[in-house]
Amino acid sequence: MKAPIGVIDSGVGGLTVAKEIMRHLPNEEIIYIGDTARCPYGPRSSEEVRKFTWQLATTLAKMNIKMLVIACNTATAVALNSLNKKMPFPVIGVVFPGARAAIKATKKNEIVVLGTSGTINSGAYEKAIAALNTSSKVIPLACPTFVPLVESNEYEGEFARNMVMETLLPLKNEQFDTVILGCTHYPLLQKYIEEAVGENVKVLSSAEETAQDVIEYLNYHEMHHPIKAKKTPIFYTTGSVPIFKTIVGKWLELPNADVRTISFK
Numbered sequence: 001m002k003a004p005i006g007v008i009d010s011g012v013g014g015l016t017v018a019k020e021i022m023r024h025l026p027n028e029e030i031i032y033i034g035d036t037a038r039c040p041y042g043p044r045s046s047e048e049v050r051k052f053t054w055q056l057a058t059t060l061a062k063m064n065i066k067m068l069v070i071a072c073n074t075a076t077a078v079a080l081n082s083l084n085k086k087m088p089f090p091v092i093g094v095v096f097p098g099a100r101a102a103i104k105a106t107k108k109n110e111i112v113v114l115g116t117s118g119t120i121n122s123g124a125y126e127k128a129i130a131a132l133n134t135s136s137k138v139i140p141l142a143c144p145t146f147v148p149l150v151e152s153n154e155y156e157g158e159f160a161r162n163m164v165m166e167t168l169l170p171l172k173n174e175q176f177d178t179v180i181l182g183c184t185h186y187p188l189l190q191k192y193i194e195e196a197v198g199e200n201v202k203v204l205s206s207a208e209e210t211a212q213d214v215i216e217y218l219n220y221h222e223m224h225h226p227i228k229a230k231k232t233p234i235f236y237t238t239g240s241v242p243i244f245k246t247i248v249g250k251w252l253e254l255p256n257a258d259v260r261t262i263s264f265k
Contacts, residue, residue, distance in 0.1 A: 001223040004029035004231075005214070006060035006068045008053065011039035011151045011239075012247045013185030014071025017094065019252050020211035021069065022233065025218070027225040029233070031063055033262065036239030040147040041074040042116020042183075049118060053079040055264045057087060065089060066223055069214060071184050073098070073206075074116050077124035090221075092213050095119075098180050098206030099128035105202045106178040109136040112171060114193070115182030117142045125182055139174050143167050143186070150185040153243055164192035171197065179203045188251065236262040 005025075007018045011034045018032050033056045035041075041049045053075040057068055068083070068091045070076045076093030083091045102111045113125040120142040129136050145163055149155055179197055181187055187205045194203050218224045233254070237244040241259050249255040 001066050002029075002225055003064050003066035004031045006057075006063070006065035007032045007071050008056040008060065008068065008075070009034050009070075009072045009184060010041040010052075010075065011036040011147065011185065012244060012251075013147065013150060013183060013188075015248060015251050016184050016187045016205060016207045017069060017071035017210050018233070020207040021214055022252070024211050024215055025224075027228045029225065029231050031060060031065065031234045031236075033059065033236040034238070034244060035264075036151060036237050036244060037263070038238065039151055040116060040144075041072060042118040042142075042144060042147060044118065046078050046118075049074055049078045050082070052264070053083070057083055057091075059262070059264075061087065061089070067092065067214065067217065069210065070094065071210070073124070073182050073184065074118040074122075077119055077122040090217055092210065092217065094184060094206040094210050095124045095182075096128050097209030097213050098182060098204070099125055099132060101204045101206060101209040102178050102180045103129065103132045103136065105204055106136070108175075108177045109133065110139070110176040110178070111136055112139045112141060112174070112176045112179045112197075113182045114141055114143050114146075114168075114179060114186060116147060117144055119182050125180060137176075139171070139176055141168070141170060143183075146189060147183065147185045150188050153247055155188045160189060161192045161195070164189055165196050168193065168196040177201055181205045232258055235259045238263055
């Protein structure tokens with residue numbers, strides 16, 4: 001099936017998911033929309049997040065995608081079920097894959113979830129983890145400063161390191177062996193998060209597991225692109241094209257990426 005895969009996020013964080021999809025599925029065409037002008041979604045109301053997510057999804061629907069990946073934990077928690085019911089294509093989120101990765105990794109069933117305020121307040125990870133293993137202890141921690149740090153392209157250096165260390169101080173006296181990066185922006189801060197929690201703790205992103213869900217769905221329904229796609233990935237941003245292009249160049253190693261502007265009312 002030659003139609004592209006659509007990926008949406010509140011900003012650049014979903015590039016971590018797009019990277020894994022592109023790595024595992026090099027034949028597929030990717031169209032990505034990052035809503036950087038309205039990022040972060042975490043502090044916003046559920047109604048706002050749902051509205052924005054629907055705008056992104058319907059825009060991609062008009063581009064004739066064959067599958068949508070919501071590469072945003074907050075949007076997944078709020079809008080995944082409604083989109084799956086009403087869209088004419090499958091919709092995959094990042095929360096359940098992230099929970100599944102944590103259950104696979106933990107040995108003590110003691111899991112920390114780092115996320116935006118919206119994701120943490122939704123309890124989405126607690127529900128997803130409980131559905132897989134009722135004996136797991138979940139320690140949620142909102143990290144509201146992380147997304148703006150990444151979106152401003154300041155996720156490397158001493159300032160970013162210090163902010164991560166300070167934000168994760170509440171975990172100092174907690175017992176856990178696994179951390180879920182419950183926001184797709186957070187892998188860009190992973191080295192500092194790993195330093196903060198210690199070498200004996202596994203720090204996991206949902207990106208790899210989400211890519212596996214995409215692969216399995218395409219395999220089962222025979223929806224793979226039959227030949228290597230001729231089109232390069234297309235990236236849309238509602239914010240600054242130069243900043244977005246810089247992050248795409250660094251994270252996806254695509255210095256000449258096709259980055260375009262898009263806006264919503």
